[in-house]
Amino acid sequence: MPSELLSIQPGELKFPFEVKKQISASLRLINSTDQYVAFKVKTTSPKKYCVRPNTGIVQPHSSAEVTVTMQAQREAPPDMQCKDKFLVQSVIAPNSEVTQEMFNKEGGNEVHEAKLKVLYVSPPQPPSPITETNEEEGNSPKAAAVIDNGDRHHILPDLTTKTENEWKYKLNETKASLSLLTEERNQAVQKCRALQQELLTYKSGNSRSGGGLALKDGQKSQSGFSFLFVMLVGLLGVLIGYLLGG
16 A cells, blocks of 8 residues: 555565465565655564565655565465564655664654555466367367367267278188188198009009019119109198198
8 A cells, every 4th residue: 555655566465375485575665756765664573574675765756676575384374364464664864874763753753654464375376287288289189089079979980980990801801811721721732642642553553563673673763763752742741831831
């Protein structure tokens, strides 16, 4: 509230109260007169507050700033109500020096006074992290599904249907490949059995027709048959391994 010599802004001291934290508030003293004005700041709880500067001179048509610091409190007051008060005294000064006698009313000095209340307010809250996340996501499909309820039922089902169709296509493709490999393996087994039967028939025929040949010719025939048999068995083994491994 303004006095006749100084205008005080703001008219109340507001502290964003937090337990175990030192908090400061500022006062601006405005001198609209053509004279030097001395001021002095008092409080009902001097041990609780620190005022810098607590005295000073405000030059004509200028202002001065005062910082009031509340010491850290161990606990919050009931209902966040504060009964502390401040008193700002002002008096015309003959020069730029401040003395204690200037504020002595008994000495005949005209001292103006302004009383200020102390209010505790809630500290500012930090921005919500959820809100920031949504803003960063922008126009992504996930953000649109969460924010816009109207589009939510259109986006999620489309994504689900697309995923199911892809899996069904891959499953059918895998089944077709498996059937083809199974058929090829069965054909290879049948060919292997047919070749084995032919080899047995060939071996039996050679045994019956080879009695009248010379020993040297019999050894050559037996050697050629063994080599042919090994080659056929090796080739069949490679073919079956390739089909089964694929």
